[in-house]
Amino acid sequence: MLNDINLPESILTVNRYEDQQLKKSLESKDSLGRDAFLTLFTTQLKNQSPLSPMENEAFVAQLAQFSSLESMKGMQQSIEDLAAEMKFDRFYSGANFLGRSVAVNSGVVQAGDGETAHAEISLATAADSVIFAVYDAQDKLVYREQTDSRMPGPVQFTWEGINDEGVPVEPGTYRIVASQEQNGVFQSRPVRTMDTISSIQWDDSAKNIVVQTRNGHTLSAADLDRIEI
Numbered sequence: 584m585l586n587d588i589n590l591p592e593s594i595l596t597v598n599r600y601e602d603q604q605l606k607k608s609l610e611s612k613d614s615l616g617r618d619a620f621l622t623l624f625t626t627q628l629k630n631q632s633p634l635s636p637m638e639n640e641a642f643v644a645q646l647a648q649f650s651s652l653e654s655m656k657g658m659q660q661s662i663e664d665l666a667a668e669m670k671f672d673r674f675y676s677g678a679n680f681l682g683r684s685v686a687v688n689s690g691v692v693q694a695g696d697g698e699t700a701h702a703e704i705s706l707a708t709a710a711d712s713v714i715f716a717v718y719d720a721q722d723k724l725v726y727r728e729q730t731d732s733r734m735p736g737p738v739q740f741t742w743e744g745i746n747d748e749g750v751p752v753e754p755g756t757y758r759i760v761a762s763q764e765q766n767g768v769f770q771s772r773p774v775r776t777m778d779t780i781s782s783i784q785w786d787d788s789a790k791n792i793v794v795q796t797r798n799g800h801t802l803s804a805a806d807l808d809r810i811e812i
Contacts, residue, residue, distance in 0.1 A: 681782070681783065685780055685796065687777075689798065692757055692798075694754070694755070701742075702742070705738075705772070708763075709765070710763035710765050711764050714730075718758045726747055728742075740761070742757075742759065777811065789803060791803065
């Protein structure tokens, strides 16, 4: 059997060729796995020359690399386990939201059949009056109410599910819009209504839950600023 130390580096023995191919295979990957590292390490030990063994410094350096790799593997597994546990905890906590009422900026409500709808707007400035209007699914005006002057702050609106003639409306989906009037100038205001949480899902990109409501809204955890029983 030929000894590698007696041949120029340009001439590949079987051992040198195998060692070279193994190194190329490992370098083509983003990271060196534990098994691949051990294979490379043991191959180097098996094929080193008895007359010129690996220096202690190189041997210790490679052992240190292996120790570091093992630590990183353990840390990665710990992080994955922690992430899975956090997902379960958040999903479990989110399940408690099912059936709860949550505030949304939409103005969409369910009314009729004696169901009362509640809405709220916020005024940044004083208003001579505030107008609330309710439209049905065909965008037809069914109810309108105008208040007196209001100071800046929240303004509540309660609709009993009746039209302008005082007749109960058909059960269904309705939309509430609002505007404030100051010196004859009207300005629309966002309407917040309460909606019912109907399902919980996991958003893998945000690593958190999202909720779906009865009226078709999807809200992230950051959007949930008011939840009621």
